[in-house]
Amino acid sequence: MSGRWIFCDFDGTIVEEEIFVALLRRFAPVESARTLPEIYALRVSLRDGLRRILETIPSAAWPEMEDFVVRSAHIRAGFAEFAEASRAAGWSLLVVTGGFQAMAELVLAPFRSAISAVHGLEVDRSGPFLHPYSPWESADELVSKPAVYAHYAPEQAICIGDSVTDLALARQCPRVFARDRLAEYLQREQRPWQAFETFFDILPALEAVHAAR
Ligand SMILES: [Mg+2]
Structure with missing residues (x-):
């Protein structure tokens, strides 16, 4: 190109904020607490770790997630x-x-x-x-x-x-x-x-x- x-x-x-990580912690608190430290310690790849966390979030939560992002972003x-x-x-x-x-x-x-x-x-x-x-x-x-x-x-x-x-x-x-x-x-x-x-x-x-x- x-x-x-x-x-x-x-x-x-x-x-200014780490909104994506805040979203994970807010909407997938249990799996985030378990998997984010593994990602940071490089024991789990970003790809596998994020997928593991995101797939615990109900699709129905999406509108609430959008509100959270719009409210949080500066x-x-x-x-x-x-x-x-x-x-x-x-x-x-x-x-x-x-x-x-x-x-x-x-x-x-x-x-x-x-x-x-x-x-x-x-x-x-x-x-x-x-x-x-x-x-x-x-x-x-x-x-x-x-x-x-x-x-x-x-x-x-x-x-x-x-x-x-x-x-x-x-x-x-x-x-x-x-x-x-x-x-x-x-x-x-x-x-x-x-x-x-x-x-x-x-x-x-x-x-x-x-x-x-
Ligand atoms: Mg960044």
Whole structure:
């Protein structure tokens, strides 16, 4: 596909909260308490662990989950401006989330015209319990961010994230904006990265690349 693409995480990045994890703890408390520590300790893969947790949540809970997400989400400062500026500078903005695509779409609706695509976990609600699936599934993850990156095959790329689920992507991305745990991992691996607290911090990167062309 090529071109200039921005790969931006959702939980803890566009929104300040870890909404997906909060959703799991709220709607699947027993299985989350059992399986999340196993995932964090790397004894269970994200793919198998998340599937195990999500498949305990009744499909009927979905509307209540949507309410929970909408109530909990706070957009990080500068995102609206960043989305508009990236489009004006010739970048295509992708949101890539390990959480529910539909939930990200709900929160991002006011900004949607400035976003090229939202990729994440899809969910089948036709049975009694949620059934998660994704076209981006790998051996370890339900949503493999490197798989999305490979699909777009960017000529230029900026990656923005905050946690371990962004690490594999950040390792291959030429320009990375990181905060929180992702910044620590990259620091430890001595890879180049830039810090951000708000999306205003990332605006100069768009202008620099734009001016260079
Ligand atoms: Mg995140």
